[in-house]
Amino acid sequence: MLSQTMVALKSSRQQADRVAPPSVFDSLGSTIEMMGTTMSFARNSEIYFESEPADYLYKVVSGVVRTCKVLADGRRQIGSFYLPGNIFGFEGNEHTFSAEAVVDCKVLLIKRSTLFVSRDPSIASQLWGMAATELQRAQAHLVLLMKGAQQRVVDFLMEMSTRSSSSSANVVDLSMSRQDIADYLGMTIETVSRMLSQLENCGVIAMPSARRIVLRSLGTLHRLSA
Amino acid sequence: MLSQTMVALKSSRQQADRVAPPSVFDSLGSTIEMMGTTMSFARNSEIYFESEPADYLYKVVSGVVRTCKVLADGRRQIGSFYLPGNIFGFEGNEHTFSAEAVVDCKVLLIKRSTLFVSRDPSIASQLWGMAATELQRAQAHLVLLMKGAQQRVVDFLMEMSTRSSSSSANVVDLSMSRQDIADYLGMTIETVSRMLSQLENCGVIAMPSARRIVLRSLGTLHRLSA
DNA sequence: CGGCGCCTTGAACCAAGTCAAGCTCTGTGG
């Protein structure tokens, strides 16, 4: 049951890149305006660590971010993946998970304190809404972990398909490794691999390459995830 | 893998009991004052259903509440338990889980709209804090579900011990059934039972009765939950 | 071409689930 993950993180935290113009932090169609700083992070570098004080919110500009935690026995749990446009870093006063760049990323940082000085009540309710979205994500993840291996993989594919505003629907380009997927779904890379092969054999997906998945029958997939 | 749970819910939604005086909604040491309504719910009755619009927040006055969801295959997932003083009902605009009374309960209802009319910025930040707490709870639950059966049960006992402001520390009085515990921990009642017996045989807990657990060695328990 | 990540596949193993009794409370009616 022990460690498979043991990712050697690049220790180099990246430096600030440029100061963004007064920009629109526009998730959820909102209009929180503020000064933000964009930073770049190299693949597998750490954005923040799990227990650092949470003074910022983060918005993915490009790339993909994962939040994760290394358990006592060396295994790793991934809390969530964040795609361009997504906002992360919502945990209370102290981060409960670390955040890392899955691939090279640009991330917009917003100091939390700047959000509360403004008296604009719409900001408060937007924050509320984002936290609620995050909570729903976590709850969906809980439900996912109760299912069997095949269902988990199918759910994952469907989630990624839905969330990535991909050009051609039905094609999912995964930027994360099998190990990342396994740690997100709470299983081993071998099982992830087997389930994918199995789905391919059944003809419901195709894998032109390991990281590119074609969803050939959304109907069947949806039924499988029941 | 099919249904074990099939709880027959009492359909009788309870009526409003009395109107509370302008009361202090004082979780997190806050001072959100408002008119609230206290309602009583009988054991196993439904407080709200998963997909109803979420117009209220709820505070447990007495008793214990569970939030849960019935999966497609009939199994049930419990999102969380709420003890007296805890506040629940934070999901976005629509509840993702149902809420039910584990035992006879009194619950204080607060209409959300009343929270937003006031311009008091402290209310907003308190709401933010509560949502963050709820998120942390969910994340802790995620981590829990990655562990082995014994660890899950130990974690559950520790959580309950910590959260219940019990008179005598080290004694946990469970108001929920084995089935509730199993559905919270993502396993079967048999496994829960086996793990508890095992812990008792090792001498780290005692069970004067099925629902009353004495933690005989917090140190050992803490080590086991590693 | 060779080395190295990363992914896949196979076979053996094991933790938890399933199925099936049996036990222990608790409340109820005689």
Next chain:
DNA sequence: CCACAGAGCTTGACTTGGTTCAAGGCGCCG
């Protein structure tokens, strides 16, 4: 007050889905 019924809990024997261990394949870059 006792006997009985039923729900809830425990325990044992067997099955199984997923992990573990161990090769082997594929693709990429030097």
